[in-house]
Amino acid sequence: MEFVVIGVIVLVLLIIVTRIKIVPQAQVFIIERLGTFYAEWGTGAHFLIPFIDRVARRVSVKEQVVDFKPQSVITKDNVSMQIDTVLFFQVTDAKQYAYGVERPMAAMENLTATTLRNIIGSMVLDETLTSRDSINQQITVILDEATDRWGIKVRRVELKNILPPREIQESMEKQMKAERESREKILLAQGEKKSKILVAEGEKESQILRAQAEKETEILKAQAEKEATLLRAEAEKEKKMLESEGAAAAILNVQNANAEAVERLNQASPSENVLKYKAIDMFPSIADGKATKIIIPSEIQGLAGLASGIKEAVKSDK
Numbered sequence: 001m002e003f004v005v006i007g008v009i010v011l012v013l014l015i016i017v018t019r020i021k022i023v024p025q026a027q028v029f030i031i032e033r034l035g036t037f038y039a040e041w042g043t044g045a046h047f048l049i050p051f052i053d054r055v056a057r058r059v060s061v062k063e064q065v066v067d068f069k070p071q072s073v074i075t076k077d078n079v080s081m082q083i084d085t086v087l088f089f090q091v092t093d094a095k096q097y098a099y100g101v102e103r104p105m106a107a108m109e110n111l112t113a114t115t116l117r118n119i120i121g122s123m124v125l126d127e128t129l130t131s132r133d134s135i136n137q138q139i140t141v142i143l144d145e146a147t148d149r150w151g152i153k154v155r156r157v158e159l160k161n162i163l164p165p166r167e168i169q170e171s172m173e174k175q176m177k178a179e180r181e182s183r184e185k186i187l188l189a190q191g192e193k194k195s196k197i198l199v200a201e202g203e204k205e206s207q208i209l210r211a212q213a214e215k216e217t218e219i220l221k222a223q224a225e226k227e228a229t230l231l232r233a234e235a236e237k238e239k240k241m242l243e244s245e246g247a248a249a250a251i252l253n254v255q256n257a258n259a260e261a262v263e264r265l266n267q268a269s270p271s272e273n274v275l276k277y278k279a280i281d282m283f284p285s286i287a288d289g290k291a292t293k294i295i296i297p298s299e300i301q302g303l304a305g306l307a308s309g310i311k312e313a314v315k316s317d318k
């Protein structure tokens with residue numbers, strides 16, 4: 001009997017221990033009592049009444065990411081393509097998530113596919129390829145409104161891949177290649193144009209600098225020639241002045257000598273014969289002149305008599 005009691009006690013303890021539930025962080029437990037919703041258990045330890053309460057669903061309230069498989073869509077200009085979407089969502093109401101819809105992931109995938117087809121169907125191919133942000137925003141708004149009653153908050157929807165048909169891809173590649181070649185030619189033409197402009201500007205500046213250098217050289221030459229001319233003129237002027245001063249000094253000396261000679265002659269009271277002799281003595285200097293005519297004074301006619309008189313005077317002196 002004692003073993004039975006002990007067994008019952010152990011069994012009760014095991015049941016009690018197993019009915020203690022610890023809810024992890026960022027999870028919510030949906031509890032049903034007798035098959036109906038009873039409570040939402042948050043983080044912490046909780047106790048389930050044996051045989052009455054049960055954990056109906058464990059719901060994560062963290063933000064989740066779902067990568068849906070590519071969906072086939074058709075654009076407004078009848079181009080078929082595959083679009084791969086990525087959905088970011090978070091459960092905000094665990095009860096609504098558990099009881100609002102069956103298989104919520106499948107429901108969101110189908111809702112995303114239909115919404116994507118509606119949006120892409122109103123756009124042409126080029127617009128589809130260049131309007132990802134607009135498409136993402138439209139899908140996010142529509143899905144968020146639709147899943148609100150499921151306790152789901154759609155944070156963001158992204159178009160992961162847009163895969164047009166192979167022939168469209170080849171055509172786009174050719175178009176891109178043509179555009180790149182066109183841009184390359186434009187850039188080369190612009191570069192060549194800028195190069196020519198720079199060369200022309202450089203040549204222009206070079207010519208201006210050469211002209212300025214030649215002008216300055218001519219100015220310097222003219223200034224140097226002017227200064228040399230002035231120096232030569234001053235030297236010639238000084239030379240002539242010195243020559244004039246020398247000639248004047250020589251003439252003055254001659255005149256002084258002549259004056260001194262006349263003065264001495266006057267002091268000596270020369271005789272008439274001596275004066276006549278001096279006149280004859282001066283005659284060669286007069287004859288040496290450049291004049292073509294020589295006027296001989298009448299007194300010179302008695303030259304013979306003067307010479308004999310001088311001879312007699314010399315003899316008497318001796």
